[in-house]
Amino acid sequence: MNSLLAGYWLQLIDGSLSCWLVGALLLVVIHQVYYYLRYIRLKKCKPTEIAGELPAVSVIVCARNEEDNLRDYLHTLLNQDYPNYEVIVVDDGSEDQTTMILEQYTRLNKHMYHTFVPREARVMSTKKLALTIGVKAAHYDYLLMTDADCRPESRNWIREMMSGFIGGGEQIEVVLGYGAYFEKNMLLSSLINYDTLFIGLQYLGMAAAGYPYMGVGRNLAYKKDTFFKNHGFRGLLNERSGDDDLFVNKVTTRYNTAIVCSRDSITWSPPKTTWKEWFHQKRRHLSVSPHYKRSSKLRLGIEPITRGLVYALLIATFIFGNGLAMCIAYGLWCLRLIIQLCVINISAHRLGGRMFGIEIVAYDMMLPLISLWILITQRFRKRQLYW
Numbered sequence: 551m552n553s554l555l556a557g558y559w560l561q562l563i564d565g566s567l568s569c570w571l572v573g574a575l576l577l578v579v580i581h582q583v584y585y586y587l588r589y590i591r592l593k594k595c596k597p598t599e600i601a602g603e604l605p606a607v608s609v610i611v612c613a614r615n616e617e618d619n620l621r622d623y624l625h626t627l628l629n630q631d632y633p634n635y636e637v638i639v640v641d642d643g644s645e646d647q648t649t650m651i652l653e654q655y656t657r658l659n660k661h662m663y664h665t666f667v668p669r670e671a672r673v674m675s676t677k678k679l680a681l682t683i684g685v686k687a688a689h690y691d692y693l694l695m696t697d698a699d700c701r702p703e704s705r706n707w708i709r710e711m712m713s714g715f716i717g718g719g720e721q722i723e724v725v726l727g728y729g730a731y732f733e734k735n736m737l738l739s740s741l742i743n744y745d746t747l748f749i750g751l752q753y754l755g756m757a758a759a760g761y762p763y764m765g766v767g768r769n770l771a772y773k774k775d776t777f778f779k780n781h782g783f784r785g786l787l788n789e790r791s792g793d794d795d796l797f798v799n800k801v802t803t804r805y806n807t808a809i810v811c812s813r814d815s816i817t818w819s820p821p822k823t824t825w826k827e828w829f830h831q832k833r834r835h836l837s838v839s840p841h842y843k844r845s846s847k848l849r850l851g852i853e854p855i856t857r858g859l860v861y862a863l864l865i866a867t868f869i870f871g872n873g874l875a876m877c878i879a880y881g882l883w884c885l886r887l888i889i890q891l892c893v894i895n896i897s898a899h900r901l902g903g904r905m906f907g908i909e910i911v912a913y914d915m916m917l918p919l920i921s922l923w924i925l926i927t928q929r930f931r932k933r934q935l936y937w
Contacts, residue, residue, distance in 0.1 A: 567870055567871065568867070568870070568871040568872045568874070568875035569875075571863055571866055571867045571870065571871050571875060571879070572867065572871070572875050572878050572879060572882075574859070574863055575859075575860065575863040575864065575867065575879055575882055576882060578856045578859045578860050578863065579860060579882045579883075579885065579886050581852070581856045582853075582856055582857065582860060582886050582890075583885070583886060583889055585852075585853055585856075586889055586890060586893045587889070587893070588755070588759060589751075589752060589755040589756050589759060590748070590751045590752060590755050590893050590894070590897070591751075591755065591893045591896075591897065592751055592754060592755060592811060592896075592897035592900055592901070593758070594900055604632065604633055604634065604709070604712065604716075605634075605690070605691070605692050605712065605715070605716075606634040606635060606636075606689075606690040606691070606692065607632065607634070607635040607636075607690055607692045607693070607694050607708055607712060607771075608635070608636050608638055608684075608688035608689060608690045608692065608693050608694070608774075609627055609635060609636065609637045609638065609694045609695075609696065609708065610638050610640070610681065610684035610685065610688065610693055610694070610695050610696075611624075611627070611637065611638070611639045611640070611684075611695075611696055611697065611698050612639075612640050612642050612677050612680040612681060612684065612697070612698070613639050613640065613641055613642060613644060613648050613652075613698040614641075614642040614643060614644055614648075614676075614677075615644045615645060615646045615648060616644070616646075616648055616698035616699065617644075617646045617647040617648050617651055619698045619699040620639075620648060620651045620652070620655075620698055621651065622701075623698065623699060623700060623701045624637075624639070624651075624655060624698070626701050626702055627696070627702070628655070628659045628661050628662060629705060630702070630705050630706075630707060630708045630709075631705040631706055631708075631709065632708040632709055632712075634690075635661060635690075635708055636661050636662075636663055636688075636689060636690065637659075637661050637662050637663070638663045638664065638665065638684050638687055638688060639652055639655075639662075639663075639664045639665075639698070640664070640665055640666065640667060640680040640681070640683050640684045640687075641664060641665070641666040641667065642666075642667045642676050642677060642680040643666075643667055643676060649666070652664040663687065665683055665684070665687050666683075667679055667680045667683060677793050678782075678783040678786065678792075678793045681695070681783075681793055682782055682783065685774060685777050685778075685782070688774060690774070691773060691774050691775065692712065692715065692771065692773060692774070693771060693772055693773070693774055693777070694708060694711055694712075694770075694771045695767050695769075695770045695771065695794070696729075696767070696768055696769060696770075696817055697767060697768050697819065699819050699820060700729065700768050700769070700817040700818065700819050701817065701818045701819070702814075702816075702817050702818075703813060703814050703815070703816040703817070703818065703902065704813075704814040706814040707814060707815060707816075707817070709814075710810055710812050710814045710815035711725055711727055711769070711771050711810055711815055712725075712771070713810060713815075714726075714727075714771065714808035714809065714810040715771070715773075715808070717808070718808040721805055721806055722806060722807070722808045723772055723773050723775075723776040723801070723802075723806040723807070724762070724765070724770075724771070724772045724773075724776065724798060724801065724802050724806060724807045724808070725770075725771040725772070725807075725808050725809070725810055726753065726754060726757055726762065726765040726769075726770065726798070726807065726808070726809045726810070727765075727766075727769030727770060727771070727809075727810050727811075727815050727816070727817070728750045728754065728766075728769060728811055728815070728816050728817075728901055729746075729750070729766045729768030729769040729816070729817045729818075729819060730743075730746065730747075730750075730816055730817070730818050730819075730901065730902070730903055731743055731746055731818065731819055731820070731821040732818055732819070732820050732821065733903075733904055734821065734823075738821070738822070738823070738824075738825060738828060739821050740904075740909065741913060741916070741917075742821045742822065742828060743821070743903065743904060744906060744910065744913045744917075745913070745917055747894065747897070747898055747901070747903055748894070748917075750766075750901075751894075751897050752850075752853075753765065753766075754809045754811055756849065757802070757807050757808075757809050758809055760804035761804065761845075761846070761849060762798065762802040762803070762804065762807040763795075763798070763799050763802075763842060763843070763846035763849070763850070764794070764795035764798050764799055764842075764846075765794050765795060765798040766794055766795070767793055767794035768817050768819055769815070769816070769817045770794055770798070772801070776801055776806075780797075780800060780801045783797065785800075786800075786841075789837070789838050789841065791834045791835060791837060791838050792838040792841070795835075795838060795842075796838050796841055796842075799841075799842050799843055799846060811900070811901065813900075813901070813902050816901060816902060829924070832920070832921070832924055833924050833928060836921060836924050836925055836928070837928060839925075854918040854921070854922075857914065857918060858918060860883065860886065861915060863879070864879050864880075864883050867879040887910075887911065890910065890914070891906070891907075891910060894906060894910065
């Protein structure tokens with residue numbers, strides 16, 4: 551009799567636990583599906599036809615020991631199909647042939663200007679100083695930022711980025727673009743491309759939904775007046791990074807920000823080729839995220855938490871749940887995966903990137919763990935330095 555009662559109670563407990571696990575998994579899957587459809591799904595962006603006179607633009611590039619990249623990519627900036635623009639390259643203390651190359655381009659091209667960061671400058675982030683020098687040297691009211699290793703998708707890049715200002719009206723002060731990486735036949739390149747795509751879709755999607763929080767210096771535009779009325783990088787000079795995302799996080803609102811994601815608006819850069827280089831780049835980018843606005847951190851933090859809960863609850867259901875619970879949990883996971891594959895790959899196609907298959911599951915689990923490990927070790931290092 552006692553054994554029958556014990557078996558009955560065990561069945562009840564098992565059924566109750568299975569219900570709780572499936573119910574919790576259903577909630578986090580609903581949040582994930584909502585997040586992908588609300589913030590990650592990128593609507594189709596067509597090239598914008600601009601009528602009337604086009605405003606003049608200053609393209610600003612910071613270069614530090616970039617002689618090879620300047621030889622490969624600078625001509626793509628100087629041959630844009632745009633009536634009135636200049637390219638200002640700021641030499642950020644280069645020790646190679648960067649200065650000589652800039653002088654050659656300046657002599658040969660009417661759009662080209664160059665200046666430099668004084669070698670005696672002693673600041674933590676010389677790039678922010680270089681950008682400030684470039685902004686002050688700019689002759690025009692609209693500023694378009696990119697890097698020395700970036701190649702625009704086409705000769706219409708400036709035109710497309712400027713369409714964000716023109717199409718959005720006078721209230722638009724910041725335009726966010728997408729900066730992609732070239733494809734290479736290696737695992738690291740595939741991981742970097744997925745990480746870059748997801749982050750890009752996230753910040754573009756959130757901005758489109760009215761919650762802008764970051765941009766990338768590879769493809770970013772804002773008004774000169776916006777830079778000065780927000781006192782430039784004041785308050786950000788103690789951070790080595792943040793010349794793009796922290797500045798955007800500081801100055802953007804749902805009303806003054808536009809996105810441009812047509813194919814011609816994209817820039818392309820070579821990815822890191824070693825895991826060490828990529829970890830260093832990832833650590834530098836993540837180092838500024840604690841300085842985001844509280845609302846930005848909250849929205850960004852919920853997604854990886856619910857993503858981790860999807861896998862944790864799935865595993866827990868397969869360990870502790872009954873057969874029916876396992877089937878339901880597997881179905882919910884498959885539903886999320888199908889929506890994820892559709893949203894990511896349709897958006898990637900629209901941005902001219904590669905398509906992803908089942909490897910997306912590995913990247914989906916790896917990247918939050920890598921970011922968490924970097925953030926924890928970064929905080930531990932700071933604590934060691936403090937003590």
